[in-house]
Amino acid sequence: MPSTPPPPRPPATPFPGPPGGPGAATFAWALLPLVVPGAGAPLAFGIAAGRRPTAATVAPAIAYTAVFLGFFALILPFDVGETPDWALWSAFVLMVASTFGAAVHLLAVRRHVWAPRSPAPVPKPVPAGDWVAPALDQAARLREDARRLAEGDPSLAKRSGVGRPDRPRRLDDGGLVDLNHAPAAVLCELPGFNAALAEQVRERVERLGPFQSLDEVIVEVGVAPGFERHLREYAVLLP
Structure with a gap:
């Protein structure tokens, strides 16, 4: 068992913001709709939604993408030179509105999108042993609770899988093993047990x-004296 748990992996922070806030380069991003009319708006808001996925960035990304597709929906159904005036004017209005409107919109949300992120907290190293003792105490409490259940309601304990790690469990029994019903492969995992001793118990x-009683097990099976304490800790006897 390792003396310390594995250190948590720090979360990834793609597209880190400038340390002092939005820089001059973010103006080029905000003016992308003017540089690439039509496609620039959904592209810029797509970048914004990827960096800061909030309603203020995701909803406009969807809306400007729909406007961009709507432009082609007005033009493509007609042959070249046969597009009616209403379709041309509608497409023109969509293009102009999405180009200049998106640029103004991007400038308005620029600080929200490119605000610097708080640095991830550096996890403190866990001293050796600080996490082991609480885990052992928790397992001991689980075993004690499972023993009380086995004594008070053996039938329910059986249905819940107490002492049967080879079956699906309905509760955590802290590692108990039912000597009366667990298969030999499970008994072999007990301290002081081997394949021959496990088969002897089953037979x-x-x-x-x-x-x-456990005293009966220790006498009849011949558990080594050095392992009696461990057996009493992890063994349970369900009728």
Whole structure:
């Protein structure tokens, strides 16, 4: 087990803003609709929505994109030279309105879009052991709660998967193992157990029925004295 948890990865901050606020280069971005009439407005607001995805940037990006597509919807249905005057004038008005309107709009939201971002807080290193003890205490409390459930309502404990890590669980039992029902592969994970000891437990339960106490397990199976404390910590006996 590592002595310290892995440090959290700092969040990425694409398109970092200038340290002192919006710079002169952002004026070129705001005037993009004048440089590229029609396509400049959705392009500039697309950049704004990518950097600062709020209602003030996403909604205009959608609106100016719709206007840009509307321009072609008015022109393309007709053959060259046969476009009616109303379609030409409508397309012209859309183009002029989106070009100059978007430039003014971008200048108005320039500070909002390019405001400098607060630097991400640097995570403090966690001293060794500071996170281990609370985790162990939490697991011990979970085991104690699961034991009380097993004593008070064994049927519910079985349905909830107490002591059966090989089955889907409905609650966290802190790592308990039911010696009377868990398969040999699970019993092998207990401290002091091996494959032969696990099979011995399974054969004994199948032959004589469930164990009634941990003392009975320790005497009949022959658990090494050095592992008795660990067995009492992690073993549970459901009827």
